[in-house]
Amino acid sequence: MSEVPGLRERKKIRTRQALIAAALELFMEKGYEQTTVSEIAAAADVSTRTFFSYFASKEDVIFYNTRDGIDRVLRVVAEPRPDDRAIDLLTRAVTSVFSELVLDGQLQREIGPVNYLVMTVPSLRARSLLLLFEGQRELAEALHRACPEELSLVEASAAVGAVIGGGKLAAFVSMSNGASPEEMLDAGRQATEFALSALRAASRVS
Amino acid sequence: MSEVPGLRERKKIRTRQALIAAALELFMEKGYEQTTVSEIAAAADVSTRTFFSYFASKEDVIFYNTRDGIDRVLRVVAEPRPDDRAIDLLTRAVTSVFSELVLDGQLQREIGPVNYLVMTVPSLRARSLLLLFEGQRELAEALHRACPEELSLVEASAAVGAVIGGGKLAAFVSMSNGASPEEMLDAGRQATEFALSALRAASRVS
């Protein structure tokens, strides 16, 4: 495996990255709504029609890379260690997000703009919430599959929703109150850890 | 107060209701995307342009009434009883949603279709998540305002996000696994109550 990709594949990847880069630059420069798909395509030197063969919509160019992050989280739950309880899996899955968010130089260049756009453009915020929500569903399913006798699907959903819901809202509110990206991350981490410890305490009782 | 609204006002209300009713009917009959705004306007006997003076977008016709629900919840927190702690306010606010959701015959006719559409149409689900998210922000702010020395804004956000996030995901997953509306409501209620009791336990320790 690991075939050398042909010219076709390499060109496609280059074009896709060029579209993403051009789009982010234009969005940051003149605003998301004010930027047309034609302008993005022109900046990446392809036709407008071609843009839509790479991305189904103007929004999609922003979120193309988010799928990878979700898959990484799912993989943590899909590969449990011996003696893992559900709470352990959920803890590792959630905290893995934060550790990867800090490093990852490749993405770091995009995360800033994407974050800013999601914070300021309602339609992008809606889309981002949808992606996060579907990700939570998948995570809840995976968690239930990993520990079917410990957690029902609905219980797993309640746990996942509580942990991620708390972290997300805390991070967002903190940032929209003028916190720095580091402080925002910290608020999210504290909120998720708080929810996790509350879950741990509750699971010891029951 | 309570002036008798003039003919103008009454007509506007009737037109708006006619548009909502026509839209929901058409959406259920032939699908959301397959229904055009012109068709909705025609069914309500107004011009296409007039539709957009009542609703800013095709999506908005679905969510016109949701603002009321959010305001009701906020009012619970804005009017605390003596000796209320934050957890009491949050509990009353969240449980008030469920009690109102059961009765309320006026809305009950719309909730079914809206619920179905949100479950099946991704763009509507995104929009609904956005509205819920912004509602959570407001609720967290209100909760912090009501108990400023007990909860910081970020702590309030963590609590609100955890409770509502857990309830929402549990309800949605349960319904998309074929549960009846009653079972869905019950899953949501159990998840929120679980999160609330976990919060209560945690707040006793700290």
Place this chain on the structure above:
DNA sequence: CCAGAAAACTACATCAGGTGCAAAATTACA
């Protein structure tokens, strides 16, 4: 009941996002 002001409605023009389609250009491969 009427005249004039205010508000609402309508038609029309226009633009951006998005899709289907067929021709043209590019790549792959024998």
Place this chain on the structure above:
DNA sequence: TGTAATTTTGCACCTGATGTAGTTTTCTGG
């Protein structure tokens, strides 16, 4: 090099949404 497969492109077309200007309806005071 020639040919099949894949991409790209231009073009026609549809829907959602906005600006504008003119028409109709409602409201108010006499």
